[in-house]
Amino acid sequence: MARLHLHLLSDSTGETLEMIAKAALAQFEGAEIDRHFWPMVRSQQHLDRIMGEIVRNPGLVLFTLANAEIRERLENACHEAGLATVSALDQVTRSLSSLLGQEAHARPGRQHKMDEAYFARVEAIQYTIAHDDGLLWEEWEEADIVLAGVSRTSKTPTSIYLANRGYRTANIPIVVESPPPPALFGLRRPLVVGLTTSADRLIQVRRNRLLSLNQTPETDYVDQERVNKELKFARRMFADNGWPVIDVTRRSIEETAAAVINLVNERRGALSKANPGPKPV
Known part of the structure; x- marks a missing residue:
């Protein structure tokens, strides 16, 4: 089985992504995974710096990015490089937005606020x-x-x-x-x-x-x-x-x-x- 590069990009600590990836990978026995962890990605400049590493190690890009511009930049760059991307929380967020009748707040790391x-x-x-x-x-x-x-x-x-x-x-x-x-x-x-x-x-x-x-x-x-x-x-x-x-x-x-x-x-x-x-x- 070929090794898979899994890139985890987050605009916060990345704990949510790590848990999602861990739960998903548990369904595949013997999978050989190289994880690349990219937390606190909150600027286009930061994203640009790590895209080179992502392209050099092509694989699946799993992300949680609240900023629409950074997200679009990532998706476009990955599309040009022929890399698959998955937004980990999109489906859940859309469903909640529909049921609650309100738009989600695009705030990085909101779940980690010091309350x-x-x-x-x-x-x-x-x-x-x-x-x-x-x-x-x-x-x-x-x-x-x-x-x-x-x-x-x-x-x-x-x-x-x-x-x-x-x-x-x-x-x-x-x-x-x-x-x-x-x-x-x-x-x-x-x-x-x-x-x-x-x-x-x-x-x-x-x-x-x-x-x-x-x-x-x-x-x-x-x-x-x-x-x-x-x-x-x-x-x-x-x-x-x-x-x-x-x-x-x-x-x-x-x-x-x-x-x-x-x-x-x-x-x-x-x-x-x-x-x-x-x-x-």
């Missing part, structure tokens, strides 16, 4: 980093989510992903020889979620981790009997406390986080029905 939600995400990330791996358990009541699981069940990366979605997330490793602090079992505000996985998958992940650290992969850390005991201990704890459990064996970090968010929303919906508040007079 209240932006600062809430920053605060969530700071909280999550500070409360990783069982740290500062005295402040867990301030969390939105607490993830619990044995070592290498993707607690930290899932926590960071959730933080980027605005959820203050703490996590704690479940260790047979070192029970968690009693505070974990008395939490009221945060949703505690247990993460588990298959023993075979966990051993594989742990063995790869040891090898990456140039350590011997033959220790109790990857012993089949020991791992089974750890997982059984954690599952019993989850069941005894009525915590929802997510099996991460075949889930990506994004899929695990989505499942956690669904649990949070379900819990909020249940609480809202249980406490509907005063009826309007």
